[in-house]
Structures are given as structure tokens and as C-alpha cells.
Amino acid sequence: MRALHFSHMKYSNRFPTTFLSLALVLILFLASPTSACTEQERNSLLQFLGGLSQGGNLTLTWKNGTDCCTWEGITCSPDRTVTDVFLSSRSLQGFISPFLGNLTGLLRLNLSYNLLSGGLPLELVSSNSIIVLDVSFNQLNGNLQELPSSTPARPLKVLNISSNLFSGQIPSTTWEVMKSLVALNVSNNSFTGQVPTTLCVNAPSFTLLELSYNQISGSIPPELGDCSNLKYLSAGHNNLNGTLPDGLLDITSLEHLSFPNNQLQGSLSNISKLKNLVTLNLGGNFFDGNIPDSIGELKRLQEISLDHNQMSGEIPSTLSNCTKIITINLNSNSFSGQLTKVNFSNLPNLKNIELMGNKFSGAIPESIYSCNNLTALRLSFNSFHGQLSEKISNLKFLSFLSLVDISLTNITSAFQILRSCNNLTTLLIGLNFKHEIMPQDDRIDGFENLQVLSMYECSLLGRVPPWLSKLTNLEVLDLHSNKLIGLIPDWMNNLKSLFCLDISNNSLTGEISTALMEMPMLKTDNVAPKIFELPIYAAPALQYRMPSAIPKLLNLAANNFTGVIPAEIGQLKALLSLNLSFNKLSGEIPEAICNITNLQVLDLSSNDITGTIPAALNDLHFLSRFNVSNNDLEGTIPTGGQLSTFTNSSFDGNPMLCGSILNHHCNSAAAGSVSIFYEKLSGSKVIFTISFSVFFGVGVLYDQLVLSWYFGQAK
Incomplete structure (x- = not known):
């Protein structure tokens, strides 16, 4: 569930629409034709404007000597008192003036989605009038000042300071004087320390607390159990530890409970008291035990996310009683048994089933295919078996299907069945169909919407x-x-949208096809990236919704390609990763390869490449991975640029190559005794798995290992 941002609320004063009320307003207006905001209010707003280095065209209406009630972004009451300052998304830069605190009738201040910096004036937090204060999505920094507990009660109801650069501890005594506080959002900052314990001491109406994406540590305070009206509690992506306090699990009003990516532990045995729970997200922690049978008592539950924990046992059949559920995410646990105990037919609203990386066995339950609204089905890395059921064609809205390593057989039948899933955009079926024949039938169709296809290690x-x-x-x-x-087919360049191609570790032959040099998406970056309908992700905090997050990549490594590296390769200016290692390529490194100025990964190792290393490779300033080892290169390794940042392992195995990196200085008598770190491979390419083509140094696409060889070999 997305974090709640109050900047999207619309604040306005609405006059009654009856004729009598309109007449009254008109009479008041005519009775005071010269009425305007006070000089103090006008000056306070001009002081704020003066503190801005970029005013977002406010000066067009914010002029001294005019009625500030007519200024852009300003709303006044009938008595011409400023009540609202709404300046969201105006590209404002500079600091927030404390003089805004002099607006004695100000009720709502919204400065969200700007570029404001500096601190948050205490005059605004301690205002005698402000009830809604939203400065989210700026660049505000520093600590939040404490209000002493002796301060008279303040009327603030909503405070949203999310998505800034605040640091230090979250104040504690401040909340003791906020007796009307309803919602507090401090997410996406750099706050440290512990969760405040005084939030509900004097604020009986406190409803929402959002602490996600900070550096908050310690345990969840039992005092949160005093928030008897709390509905929304989110503190994901922090460093919280310990267990969920019993008092917290007694808050029957709670609708959203979200603590993903912390270090929490314990079991969920007492979860049944949260009768109004809609969202339960505890993924990325250390919870153990099983899902209790009492989960079926949470009749309003729409999302349950327990992924990346240490939970086990069977999925209780009572989950079928949660008839409103939309998302089930149990990825990466140790759940076992057969799924047939759960009657998915009772879950008509179900859209996402995420069961990857467990120990489920038996057949995929047929009842899953009765979930007509299903858009994502992820069953990879379990112990299912058998062929794909024809009933999967009932899932007309299915867009994301991940069935990696579940012992599927009969690949031809699988494609004939899946052709009916016309909305399929991502299909991940690697590590199945072992030693079967790739279907060649030209009549296979129905996959016009497919964006991602992975059939690796089959x-x-x-x-x-x-x-x-x-x-x-x-x-x-x-x-x-x-x-x-066989050869790389010439029609490859007809795939106008293809930007990531991995056909490595096969037995392809012939020369590198020039058709690959005409792939449109690798030649230009002038194409707006689309957004994947569903994320391909490795962990709760690492997901890829946009193709631009996946590198533009060409991997032809570990085949039997011969001939030279085509000079046309320089046309692939958008390429970020190029791997031609472990082939039988000859000739020189083409100078044109230096035209790929965005290149980050270049691996030409273990070929028969001759000649010198082009000096212009030093100008590839983004190059972070480079390997030309085990070739027949000669001459001096160019220095003074990017190549000087790599170690000798990038150049070893070229006896005629010299340079300080190799401790083999040019013109040295020791030229013939250079130690060779790698031996050339001529037969099996088992060692290919240690060859270099890791991209970005992170393990990505974990569940189905799309592009797994690059992304999965994290270092």
C-alpha cells in the first residue's frame, strides 16, 4: 500500500448554497467594499516571498498595496482573514519564513512538492491556529525542535513532513501538547532514535502514524497500544527489532498494519483481534511459526504480505474465508504442503498470488484458475510438478506469470495453452522443460503483448x-x-522494442550477425521508457517497474561465434553492457567500440583477439567492468584514463601485453615469463559462470532470475 501523503488533500471553504446564504454574503460584500486583509498579514506573506530565491511567478499577483486575499494561492474568510496558503507544486526555492506564524487566522498551510530548504520554523508547529501543516516533498533539513510540555495545547491536527532531509530524533514532548493531533507523517527522512511514546497520551483522536523509510531503531513501544482509535500504522524500512506488542494487537480499530523490512520477530498467533484489518504487511523481517487458523476471522482483509520471513507450515484452509482479499504475498519463506487445502474459488477479488521460493508440493490447485480477476501469479522455486493446466487460459486478465523451476514438462503444450492469455506481458518459465526441443512451429502466436520472456537454463x-x-x-x-x-537469425532487428538480449552459453555458430547492430533500442536513448504493469523484483525494497531500470544489454558470451567483431558495433550508442567472452572471435578490437560512450560493462575475454588495445577506451568514463584477458593482445596498455582503474586480472593471459598494471614493464626482459592468471578454454565452458558480466553489482530479479546470469552473480 502506498504511503499516505496529505499533500493530495484538497482544502477549501464551502459557502452554503442556499439563496439566503448567498444573499447574506452579497450584503456583507456590498457593506464593506474596501475591506481587505490586514497590513500585518500582507507583510507576513511578503516576508515569506522575500525568503524565496525562486518564487514560481508569485510576484505577478503578490504585490504590496493590493488585497492579499486576491493573491494566487491565498484564501480568506468572509472577514478577510487569511485562512489557507496553498502553494503546492510551484517550484518554490528558498527557505520557509517564520513570519507565516504571524497569520493569526491561518488554518491550513500546504507547501508540498517544492524545492524548499532550511529548517521547519517552530512558529508553524506551535501556531495557535494552524490545523493542517503539509511541507512534504521538499529539501528541508535539520532537526525538529521540541516544544516543552509546559506549552499550552496546540490545535494542530495533521502534520506531514514526509520526503525531506530531516535528521536527528523525532521529538517526544512536542506531542504532549498536540491534543487534537489526528495524523502524523514523517516518512522518507533520516530520523534516528526510537518511536515516540507520547503520541497518544493526550490525543484521543489520533488515527494515523507513518514512520517508514527512516533509520528509527529500538523496539515498538507498548504505549502505542494506548492509541485506541489508531487506524493506520506504518513503519517499514527502518531498524526496528523485538516483537509486536500485545497491546498493539488489541487495537480493534486498526485497518493498516505495515512494518516491512525491519528486524522484527515472533509469531502471529494473536493477530485475530484485529477484526477491522485491511492490510497486513510484515514482509522482510524474522517472523517464524505458521499462519494461524484464526486468519480467517479477518473478514475485511484485502492484503496479506508476509514475504521474506522464516515462516513455515501449511497455508490454513481458513484463508478461504477472507473473501475480500486482493493480494497474497508469501514469497521466500518455508511454507510447505499442498495448496489444494485452500479453496481459491472463494476469493473472487484475488488479483495477486505470490508464493515464490517456498516448499509447496503436489499439483498447482485447479481452484486458482477460477480467480477470474487474477493479474499476477508467481509460483517459482517450489516443488510443484506436471504439465501446465489448460484451465490457466481462463485467466483473461493475467499479465505476470512466473513459473521458474517447478519441474514443468511439455514446453510445446505450455505455449499452446498460454497463447490464450492475451494480456500476458511477462512470462518467466526458466529451469523447466529440461532437454526438450525448443518449439519451432511458426503457428505459435497470441503473445503480441509480451514484453519480457525468460527461458533460461532449460x-x-x-x-x-x-x-x-x-x-x-x-x-x-x-x-x-x-x-x-545455428546462426543468429536476421529478423532479430525487427524486434523494435528489444533492448536486453541474452543468448549466452549456447552453441550458436557463425559470425556475429550485423542484424544485431541494427537493433533500434540499442542505437538510441530517445525513446520514452514504458512502465511494466507489475514489478519484477528481487526483494521488498528492490523492484523494477520501468524497463529503463534494466540495463540495455547484449550478451553473446560462451558460444562458438567466429570472425571479427563487426565495426558496426559502434552504432549501439545506447548499450550499457556488452559481453562477447568465451567465443572464437579473431581480429582486432574495433576502434568503433569506443563510440559506445555510455558503456559500463565490456567483456571480450577468452577469444583469439589480436592487435593493441585502442587508447580511446580510456575515454569510456562510465566503464566499471572491463575484461580482455586470455587473448593474443600485444603492446602497451593505454594509461592515463579509465583503463588505469582496473586490476591485472582484466588483462592477464596476453603474453605480449605489457604495462605497469601487469608488473610487466614494456621492453622488459621478463616479457616471456609473464604469469598467466587464466588459461584459455577450448572445450567445455563450465568456467563461464565466473567470467565477467555482472551488472551494477547487485542481485536482481531474484524470483525468476530474469537476466539472472548478469544480475544474479552479485558481488
Whole structure:
């Protein structure tokens, strides 16, 4: 569930629409034709404007000598008192003036979504009139000042300071004087310390607390159990530890409980008291035990996310009683048993089923295919077995399907069945169909909307299938670690949207096709990236919704390609990662490769490449991974640029290569005794898994290992 941001609230004073009320307003207006805001209020607003280095065109209406009630973003009451300052998303820069605290009738101040810096004036937090204060999504910094507990009660109801640069501890005594406080959002800052314990001491109407994305530590205070009207509690992505306090699990009003990515532990045995719970998100912690049978008593539950914990046992059949549920995310636990105990037919609203990385066995329950609204089904890395059921074609809205490593068989039947899922955009079916033949039937169709296709490590026999040429919306294609033979087909450049291609570790032959040099998405960055409908992600905090987050990549490594590296490769100016290692390529490194100025990964190792290393490679300033080891290169390694940042392992295995990096100085008599770190491989390419093509140094696409070889070999 997205964090709640109050900047989207619309604040306005609405006059009654009856004729009598309109007449009264008109009479008041006519009776005071010269009425205007006071000089103090006008000066206070001009002081605020004076503190801005960029005023977002406010000076067009904010002029001395005019009625400030007519200024842009200002609303006044009938008696011409400023009640609202609404200046959200105006590109304002500078600091927030404390003189705004002099607006004695100000009720609502919204400065969200700007570029304001400096601190938050205490005069605003301690105002005698402000009830809603929203400065979210700026660049405010520093600590929040404490209000002493002796301060008279303040009327503030809503405080949203999320998505700034605040640091230090969250004040504690301040909340003792906020007796009307309803909602507090401090998420996405750098606050440290512990969760405040005084939030509910004197604020009986306190309803919402959002603390996510900070550096808050310690345990969850039992005092939160005193918030008897609390509905929304979110503190994900912090450093909280300990267990969920019993008092917290007694708050029957609680609707949203979210603590993902902390260090919490314990069991969920007492969860049944939260009768009004709509969202339960405890993913990325250390919870253990099973899901209690009492989960079925949470009749309003719409989302349960317990992924990346240490939970086990079977899924209780009572989950079928949560008939309003939309999302079930149990990824990466140790749940076991057969899913057939859960009657998914009772869950008509279900859209997302996430069960990846557990120990489920038996057949995929047929009742899943009765969930007509299902858009995402992730069952990868379990112990299911058998063939894909024809009933999956009932899922007309299915967009994301991940079935990696579940012992599927009969790949031809699988594609014939899945062709009916017309909305499918992501299909991840690697580590299945072992040693079967890649379907070559040109009649395979129905995948026009497919954007991501991964069939890696299946040991599939045959050739790159011609029906792939019909997938005109394909953006990511991963066929690595199969047993495909033959040439790279010339139609590859007809895939106008393809920007990430991995056909490494196969038995492809011939020269590197120049068709690859004409791939439109690798030649230009002047294409606005689309957004994947559903995320491909590795962990709760690491997800990829946009293709631009996945590198533009070409991996042809560990095949039997011969000939030279085409000079046309310099046309692929948008390429970020290029891997041609472990082939039989000859000739020199083409100078044109230096035209790929955004290149971050370049691996030409273990080939038969000759000649010198082009000096212009030093100008590839983004190059962070480079390997030309185990070739027949000669001459001096160019210095004074990017190549000087790499170690000798990037150059080893070239006896005629010299330079200070290799401790083999040019013109040295020791030229013939240079130690070779790697031996050239001529047969099996088992060592390919340690060859270099890791991108960004992070483990990504964990569940289905799309592009797994690059992203999965994290260092």
C-alpha cells in the first residue's frame, strides 16, 4: 500500500448554497467594499516571498498595496482573514519564513512538492491556529525542535513532513501538547532514535502514524497500544527489532498494519483481534511459526504480505474465508504442503498470488484458475510438478506469470495453452522443460503483448525459434544456458522494442550477425521508457517497474561465434553492457567500440583477439567492468584514463601485453615469463559462470532470475 501523503488533500471553504446564504454574503460584500486583509498579514506573506530565491511567478499577483486575499494561492474568510496558503507544486526555492506564524487566522498551510530548504520554523508547529501543516516533498533539513510540555495545547491536527532531509530524533514532548493531533507523517527522512511514546497520551483522536523509510531503531513501544482509535500504522524500512506488542494487537480499530523490512520477530498467533484489518504487511523481517487458523476471522482483509520471513507450515484452509482479499504475498519463506487445502474459488477479488521460493508440493490447485480477476501469479522455486493446466487460459486478465523451476514438462503444450492469455506481458518459465526441443512451429502466436520472456537454463535443443519474430513488443529476451545451435537469425532487428538480449552459453555458430547492430533500442536513448504493469523484483525494497531500470544489454558470451567483431558495433550508442567472452572471435578490437560512450560493462575475454588495445577506451568514463584477458593482445596498455582503474586480472593471459598494471614493464626482459592468471578454454565452458558480466553489482530479479546470469552473480 502506498504511503499516505496529505499533500493530495484538497482544502477549501464551502459557502452554503442556499439563496439566503448567498444573499447574506452579497450584503456583507456590498457593506464593506474596501475591506481587505490586514497590513500585518500582507507583510507576513511578503516576508515569506522575500525568503524565496525562486518564487514560481508569485510576484505577478503578490504585490504590496493590493488585497492579499486576491493573491494566487491565498484564501480568506468572509472577514478577510487569511485562512489557507496553498502553494503546492510551484517550484518554490528558498527557505520557509517564520513570519507565516504571524497569520493569526491561518488554518491550513500546504507547501508540498517544492524545492524548499532550511529548517521547519517552530512558529508553524506551535501556531495557535494552524490545523493542517503539509511541507512534504521538499529539501528541508535539520532537526525538529521540541516544544516543552509546559506549552499550552496546540490545535494542530495533521502534520506531514514526509520526503525531506530531516535528521536527528523525532521529538517526544512536542506531542504532549498536540491534543487534537489526528495524523502524523514523517516518512522518507533520516530520523534516528526510537518511536515516540507520547503520541497518544493526550490525543484521543489520533488515527494515523507513518514512520517508514527512516533509520528509527529500538523496539515498538507498548504505549502505542494506548492509541485506541489508531487506524493506520506504518513503519517499514527502518531498524526496528523485538516483537509486536500485545497491546498493539488489541487495537480493534486498526485497518493498516505495515512494518516491512525491519528486524522484527515472533509469531502471529494473536493477530485475530484485529477484526477491522485491511492490510497486513510484515514482509522482510524474522517472523517464524505458521499462519494461524484464526486468519480467517479477518473478514475485511484485502492484503496479506508476509514475504521474506522464516515462516513455515501449511497455508490454513481458513484463508478461504477472507473473501475480500486482493493480494497474497508469501514469497521466500518455508511454507510447505499442498495448496489444494485452500479453496481459491472463494476469493473472487484475488488479483495477486505470490508464493515464490517456498516448499509447496503436489499439483498447482485447479481452484486458482477460477480467480477470474487474477493479474499476477508467481509460483517459482517450489516443488510443484506436471504439465501446465489448460484451465490457466481462463485467466483473461493475467499479465505476470512466473513459473521458474517447478519441474514443468511439455514446453510445446505450455505455449499452446498460454497463447490464450492475451494480456500476458511477462512470462518467466526458466529451469523447466529440461532437454526438450525448443518449439519451432511458426503457428505459435497470441503473445503480441509480451514484453519480457525468460527461458533460461532449460537445456533446450534446437534453434532460436522463428515465432519470436512476431513478438513485436518484446523488450527483454533471456535464452541463456540452453543448447541452441545455428546462426543468429536476421529478423532479430525487427524486434523494435528489444533492448536486453541474452543468448549466452549456447552453441550458436557463425559470425556475429550485423542484424544485431541494427537493433533500434540499442542505437538510441530517445525513446520514452514504458512502465511494466507489475514489478519484477528481487526483494521488498528492490523492484523494477520501468524497463529503463534494466540495463540495455547484449550478451553473446560462451558460444562458438567466429570472425571479427563487426565495426558496426559502434552504432549501439545506447548499450550499457556488452559481453562477447568465451567465443572464437579473431581480429582486432574495433576502434568503433569506443563510440559506445555510455558503456559500463565490456567483456571480450577468452577469444583469439589480436592487435593493441585502442587508447580511446580510456575515454569510456562510465566503464566499471572491463575484461580482455586470455587473448593474443600485444603492446602497451593505454594509461592515463579509465583503463588505469582496473586490476591485472582484466588483462592477464596476453603474453605480449605489457604495462605497469601487469608488473610487466614494456621492453622488459621478463616479457616471456609473464604469469598467466587464466588459461584459455577450448572445450567445455563450465568456467563461464565466473567470467565477467555482472551488472551494477547487485542481485536482481531474484524470483525468476530474469537476466539472472548478469544480475544474479552479485558481488
